[in-house]
Every structure is written in structure tokens, then in C-alpha cells.
Amino acid sequence: MYAGALAAVVSLLVVVRHTRDEEESGRQELVASGMVGRRASLTAALLTAGVANAVPAVLVAVGLAGQGAAGALAFGLGLAGVGMVLATLAAIVAQFTESARLARGLTAALLGAAFVLRAAGDSASDDGSSVLTWVSPLGWLENLRSFADERWWVLLLFAGAAVVQGAVAYVLAGRRDVGMSFLPARPGPALGRLGTAGALAWRLQRGSVVGWSIGFFLAGVVYGGLTDGVADLVGDNENAREVFQRMGGQSGITDAFLASMVGMLGLIAALYIVASTLRLHGEETSMRAEPVLANAVGRLRWAAGHLLIAFAGAALIMLLAGLGFAVGYGKEVGPVLGACLVQLPAIWVIGGMAVLLYGALPRAAMAAWAVAGAVLLIGWVGPALDAPQAVLDLSPFGHLPKLPGGGMEWGPVLVLSALAATLVGVGLAGLRRRDMTT
Amino acid sequence: MTRAITISGLHKAFGKTHALDGLDLEVAAGEVHGFLGPNGAGKSTTIRVLLGLLRPDSGAAQILGRDPWADAVEVHRRIAYVPGDVTLWRNLSGGEVIDLYGRLRGGLDKGRRAELIERFELDPTKKGRTYSKGNRQKVALVAAFASDVDLLILDEPTSGLDPLMEEVFQRCVAEERERGRTILLSSHILSEVEELCDRVSIIRKGRTVETGSLADLRHLTRTSVTAELLAAPNGLAQLPGVHDLDVQGHRVRLQVDTDKLDAVLKSLAESGVRSLTSTPPTLEELFLRHYQEAAR
Numbered sequence: 087m088y089a090g091a092l093a094a095v096v097s098l099l100v101v102v103r104h105t106r107d108e109e110e111s112g113r114q115e116l117v118a119s120g121m122v123g124r125r126a127s128l129t130a131a132l133l134t135a136g137v138a139n140a141v142p143a144v145l146v147a148v149g150l151a152g153q154g155a156a157g158a159l160a161f162g163l164g165l166a167g168v169g170m171v172l173a174t175l176a177a178i179v180a181q182f183t184e185s186a187r188l189a190r191g192l193t194a195a196l197l198g199a200a201f202v203l204r205a206a207g208d209s210a211s212d213d214g215s216s217v218l219t220w221v222s223p224l225g226w227l228e229n230l231r232s233f234a235d236e237r238w239w240v241l242l243l244f245a246g247a248a249v250v251q252g253a254v255a256y257v258l259a260g261r262r263d264v265g266m267s268f269l270p271a272r273p274g275p276a277l278g279r280l281g282t283a284g285a286l287a288w289r290l291q292r293g294s295v296v297g298w299s300i301g302f303f304l305a306g307v308v309y310g311g312l313t314d315g316v317a318d319l320v321g322d323n324e325n326a327r328e329v330f331q332r333m334g335g336q337s338g339i340t341d342a343f344l345a346s347m348v349g350m351l352g353l354i355a356a357l358y359i360v361a362s363t364l365r366l367h368g369e370e371t372s373m374r375a376e377p378v379l380a381n382a383v384g385r386l387r388w389a390a391g392h393l394l395i396a397f398a399g400a401a402l403i404m405l406l407a408g409l410g411f412a413v414g415y416g417k418e419v420g421p422v423l424g425a426c427l428v429q430l431p432a433i434w435v436i437g438g439m440a441v442l443l444y445g446a447l448p449r450a451a452m453a454a455w456a457v458a459g460a461v462l463l464i465g466w467v468g469p470a471l472d473a474p475q476a477v478l479d480l481s482p483f484g485h486l487p488k489l490p491g492g493g494m495e496w497g498p499v500l501v502l503s504a505l506a507a508t509l510v511g512v513g514l515a516g517l518r519r520r521d522m523t524t
Numbered sequence: 525m526t527r528a529i530t531i532s533g534l535h536k537a538f539g540k541t542h543a544l545d546g547l548d549l550e551v552a553a554g555e556v557h558g559f560l561g562p563n564g565a566g567k568s569t570t571i572r573v574l575l576g577l578l579r580p581d582s583g584a585a586q587i588l589g590r591d592p593w594a595d596a597v598e599v600h601r602r603i604a605y606v607p608g609d610v611t612l613w614r615n616l617s618g619g620e621v622i623d624l625y626g627r628l629r630g631g632l633d634k635g636r637r638a639e640l641i642e643r644f645e646l647d648p649t650k651k652g653r654t655y656s657k658g659n660r661q662k663v664a665l666v667a668a669f670a671s672d673v674d675l676l677i678l679d680e681p682t683s684g685l686d687p688l689m690e691e692v693f694q695r696c697v698a699e700e701r702e703r704g705r706t707i708l709l710s711s712h713i714l715s716e717v718e719e720l721c722d723r724v725s726i727i728r729k730g731r732t733v734e735t736g737s738l739a740d741l742r743h744l745t746r747t748s749v750t751a752e753l754l755a756a757p758n759g760l761a762q763l764p765g766v767h768d769l770d771v772q773g774h775r776v777r778l779q780v781d782t783d784k785l786d787a788v789l790k791s792l793a794e795s796g797v798r799s800l801t802s803t804p805p806t807l808e809e810l811f812l813r814h815y816q817e818a819a820r
Binding site for chain 1 (some may be wrong): 535572575577597603611613615618622623625628648651653664668679789795
């Protein structure tokens with residue numbers, strides 16, 4: 087299912103990149119003025135997607151052939167099938183929106199719906215016979231029954247859907263003007279309601295906050311749902327158990343799994359806080375901050391709006407992840423929620439680093455990504471590689487109490503919170519004193 | 525004369541580049557002041573210092589009687605700024621941006637806003653990403669002209685505007701002046717400055733090289749004269765202030781320092797004048813002369 091979703095994501099990105107992106111940027115106009123048919127870019131995009139799906143399909147089929155040639159072939163073809171269904175779906179969506187970003191978002195939302203349908207179908211029946219599973223292309227992948235009792239005719243579903251969707255996209259593409267779309271960009275309001283720098287910051291970041299919130303909630307639901315199964319699965323595997331225990335928990339494989347999943351979400355939330363904090367940097371370097379600051383808005387007030395979204399937003403998404411676990415797992419609601427929230431001081435330290443770099447060393451602001459990347463690397467790979475404790479200690483996440491399962495320790499939580507506050511303070515002091523770059 | 529802006533001996537370096545090298549600038553309250561200079565002369569750097577975005581290395585700057593860095597927020601309530609390259613947010617409509625800037629500044633005149641949108645032929649419902657360069661400028665111009673402020677700082681505000689809109693802009697500036705507002709207009713479009721400005725400062729390499737009213741500055745310029753005479757001219761070459769003299773029979777072409785024009789005309793009249801064209805000095809020539817001196 088994850089491999090299928092990956093193929094689908096790659097396909098939708100490829101297709102939108104070669105169709106709507108090209109038109110939005112105006113490059114398509116140059117190409118279309120040459121001796122090129124109006125559907126040529128769509129053909130090119132679908133061919134590229136075809137190659138992008140065929141190559142991994144072949145590799146997967148060959149790579150897995152040892153476990154049964156028929157199963158490997160079915161699996162590879164199934165992956166390519168999912169990819170092409172999404173590629174042609176993206177081709178249709180790209181005819182309807184004027185912005186590539188919207189086309190990507192809408193197609194991804196449809197993919198998300200397919201994912202949820204499949205997940206719901208899985209919980210409704212064990213053998214994929216649920217209607218919900220049959221509605222989702224990701225569900226077809228299950229019903230193909232690779233390595234079990236292959237049902238080859240399911241492949242026809244993929245092929246049929248791809249051909250029909252492709253044909254629809256072609257008809258639509260032939261009927262519209264270059265750069266235009268069937269759903270014209272909605273005009274905005276002529277009068278604005280935004281009146282403060284904080285409202286502006288929220289307006290700019292709300293889409294991303296909502297996206298991360300949904301993602302973290304769903305991740306909580308999915309991992310929560312997996313938790314019970316994992317105990318059985320990992321229970322017999324000494325190696326995996328050891329890794330889980332070192333990554334997170336000390337007692338009980340379930341707690342260990344929960345702790346490591348929560349820890350992983352905490353690390354990913356560090357990416358959110360860096361992205362959100364560096365919005366300040368993006369606003370400054372794109373010259374959009376300058377006219378705002380030329381109004382009666384102090385720098386600190388301007389920064390505070392974005393930082394509130396970054397730091398409170400991190401708390402929000404971790405809270406939602408905890409609620410997701412509560413929905414997906416249903417047991418230990420309090421401890422898991424606590425485990426999610428106890429990640430916050432470490433996330434905030436990473437955010438504090440970003441504020442410090444942006445405020446005091448604006449040229450090096452992007453190094454905040456390197457900090458987050460290093461922490462991610464230490465968190466994910468460090469324990470598996472038996473990295474020395476000194477290295478593990480570099481990451482603020484390494485000092486957090488291991489919850490659920492371990493005991494709560496307030497010491498590191500308070501120290502990390504104080505550290506985060508100090509970093510933010512120093513960063514803001516730097517921002518107040520320095521020149522705004524252009 | 526109360527001053528809206530006073531800058532003296534301003535220095536600002538970025539690494540090894542001295543963007544401002546002892547710049548002086550005085551803008552009187554109620555005047556339209558042209559701020560001229562080639563690209564990279566330091567116009568935008570000066571404006572950023574005035575907006576409190578940059579902190580000067582040395583020298584003094586006052587804007588509306590206050591310190592542009594320390595009192596930035598209070599000062600900004602009374603000024604409006606239009607950058608030369610307006611960047612908007614992709615998903616915000618022009619109308620939203622106009623109102624946002626207005627509110628952040630402390631209020632917009634709604635009637636004036638509607639009137640300006642009409643005059644600039646701006647569609648305020650379009651999203652930021654779909655505006656052309658000229659239309660993005662219009663968004664900032666409407667926001668600036670519709671706000672109730674004492675000082676407008678315009679940094680090459682008309683880049684990307686077509687000639688019709690340029691005219692609308694010039695009328696708006698004239699109206700603002702009638703309302704008693706002060707305007708600092710940075711530009712390299714000389715006709716615009718000649719049309720609008722009471723006084724002009726010309727800067728080069730971070731220093732002010734000329735400042736004064738257009739009439740003052742014209743004394744520093746040359747008038748070009750072409751004449752057809754009844755007799756061959758006599759003694760023109762000896763007159764002070766005559767340059768590029770070209771005599772072919774009875775035809776004469778020359779350049780003369782504008783304040784030495786009188787003597788030249790008398791000399792020409794002695795030979796008898798059949799026809800005469802004289803082109804008044806333009807700011808352009810003044811400008812070019814300063815640039816050429818810089819190049820030498």
C-alpha cells in the first residue's frame with residue numbers, strides 16, 4: 087500500500103510538473119507557438135509518467151522474482167497501474183485549475199481519499215471484499231493478491247481507469263486555451279479584512295498549518311491502528327525488538343513501538359517548526375516584509391505573528407497526533423497524549439535555533455534546515471548504528487523522557503524549554519538590532 | 525522652513541561597498557523633492573535608512589522630526605512608502621493588500637481608495653500572482669495615495685506603468701502637493717521629475733552632487749543654439765562660456781552656459797539673424813553631464 091502510494095505521488099508530481107506548471111510559468115506559450123500540437127505537452131507528460139512507472143515496476147518485479155515470479159510480476163504491474171491511474175487523474179485535474187499548486191493539492195487530496203477508503207475497507211473486512219476497498223485504486227492493489235492467488239483480471243481495472251481518464255484529459259485539453267482552465271482562478275475579495283501583521287501571518291500560513299494538522303492526525307490514526315498488530319509481529323524478532331527498545335521504550339513492545347512512533351512524529355514536527363519560522367526569512371528576502379515594516383508595524387510584532395504560528399502550531403500538530411493515536415489505538419489515551427506533548431521542548435529548541443540563526447545570522451538562516459536534518463539523522467539512524475552516546479546527546483530529542491513506558495522526568499523538559507526560550511530571545515534581540523536584508 | 529527630512533553626512537557600508545558616503549539631503553515640508561541618481565547611487569539605501577530598515581554607520585538622519593531607527597513605528601504612522609519593485613503575496617487580492625497596508629498604517633480614505641482604483645484602472649479582485657509588474661505598482665500606489673499621511677516616499681514608483689498611467693500618477697502627485705503633503709520622489713525618469721518637483725537632489729556614488737530648485741540647477745546647464753546669420757559671425761569663439769562651436773559659412777551651432785547666453789545673443793545680433801533656434805536646458809543634460817564627469 088505504501089509502495090503504491092509512493093508510485094501515485096511520483097506520478098502526480100510528474101504530470102502536473104509537465105502540464106500545469108509549464109503553462110503557469112508561461113514556458114508552455116513558447117513551446118506552443120512552435121510546430122507543436124495543443125495536446126503535445128499532455129502526451130509528453132503521460133509518456134514521462136509511463137516511463138517513471140515502468141522502470142520501478144520492472145525493477146520491483148525482477149528484484150522480488152526470487153519470492154515467486156508470478157507474484158513479483160503482479161506486484162510490479164500493480165504498482166505501475168496505481169501510478170498510471172493517478173497520472174491520468176492528475177492530467178484531468180490539471181485541466182481544471184489555473185495554478186499548479188492547486189492541481190497538486192487536489193490530486194493529492196483525491197489520493198488521500200483513496201488511502202482512507204482502502205484503510206476503512208481493510209478494517210471492514212479481512213479479505214479486501216469490502217465495497218470501500220473496491221472503490222479505491224489502492225484497494226485494487228490488495229485485491230490483485232500478489233504472492234497469494236493472483237487475480238490477473240484486476241489489472242484490467244487499472245488499465246481501464248487509466249485509459250478512460252487519459253481520454254477525458256485529452257478531450258478537455260483540446261477544448262481550452264493555453265494558460266486557461268475550466269475552473270478559472272477565483273477572484274479574491276475587492277475589500278480586505280486583514281488589518282494586523284498577525285492576521286497576515288495567519289493568512290499566509292494557515293494552509294500549511296491545516297495540512298500539517300491533517301497529516302499528523304492521520305499519521306496518529308494509522309500508527310495507532312498498527313500498534314496492536316506490531317506487538318505480535320515484532321514479538322518474535324529479537325533484532326527488531328532491540329531496535330525499537332533502543333529508539334524509544336524500555337518496557338513492553340507496545341510501549342516501545344508507541345514511543346518510537348511518537349518520537350518520529352516529534353522529529354518530523356521539527357521540520358514543521360523550521361519551515362514555519364523561516365517564513366520570516368522568505369518574507370524578508372522576497373521583499374514582501376519591507377513594505378509591511380514600512381507601515382506602523384514593529385519588527386517584533388511582525389515576527390511574533392509568524393513565531394506564534396510556528397511554536398503554538400507545533401503544539402497543535404503534536405496534540406492532534408496524540409488524538410489520532412487515541413482514535414487509532416484507543417488504549418492508553420492519556421499516556422500517549424502526554425508522550426506527544428513531551429516532545430515539544432525538543433521541537434521548540436529546534437525552532438529556537440531557527441529563530442537565532444534568522445535573527446542573528448540572517449545569511450545563515452537556511453542552516454536551520456541543516457540543524458533539523460542532523461537531528462533527524464541522529465534520531466532515525468543513530469540508535470540503529472550504535473552511534474556513541476556523545477553524538478546522540480547532541481540532539482535535544484535524545485534527552486526527552488521515553489514515554490510512554492518510561493518515567494516522566496521534568497528536569498530535561500524544563501531545561502530544554504528554558505533553552506528554547508533563550509534561543510528565541512537572543513534571535514529576536516538580533517533581529518531588532520540588525521539591518522533588514524534586501 | 526520646517527523640514528520633513530534632514531540627512532547630513534550619512535555613511536553606510538555593506539562589507540567593502542560604501543553605499544552611502546557622506547550623503548546630505550534636505551526636504552522641506554510641503555514640497556515635492558526629486559531624488560535623482562543612476563542605479564546604484566544609493567537612492568534606495570537612503571530610503572531604507574529613512575524607513576528604519578537599515579541602521580546608518582554614521583551621520584544624522586531625521587524624518588518628521590524623529591529618529592528613523594528608534595521611532596520607526598511612530599514615524600511610519602505618518603508616512604506611506606511605495607517601493608520600485610512591488611512584490612505581492614500569491615493568494616492575496618490587490619484589494620486585500622491595499623486595505624491591509626491602509627490598516628497597518630492607521631486607516632484609509634474609502635472614497636479616495638475607490639476613486640484611485642477607478643483612475644488607475646486597477647482590478648482589485650485579482651490575486652497577487654496574476655498581476656503584471658505595472659499592476660503591482662498600482663496596488664502600492666493606490667494604498668499610498670489613499671492613506672492619510674504627511675509624507676510619501678516613492679522609490680521609482682512608476683516602473684512598469686504605461687504612459688497613460690504615468691500621467692494619472694503625475695496628477696495624483698500634483699493633488700497630494702495641493703493637500704500640503706510632502707513627497708520624496710526617487711526617479712531616473714527626468715521628464716517626471718521636471719514636471720513634478722519643486723526641488724531636486726542629484727546623488728552619485730553615495731554623495732549629493734547637486735541640490736536646489738530646477739531654476740537654480742538650470743544655471744549649471746547649457747543651452748544649445750542654432751542660428752543662420754546674414755554675415756559670418758565674429759568673435760564668438762572668444763566669448764566666455766561658449767562650447768562646441770561649429771561655424772559653416774553663415775550657419776552657427778554652439779552650446780553656451782545658460783548664464784552666459786546674453787553675450788552670445790548680442791554677438792549674433794551684430795551679424796544679423798535670419799533664423800534662430802535655441803533649445804532650453806533640460807535636466808537630462810545636467811544629469812548626463814554629471815554622469816560623464818563620473819565616467820571620466
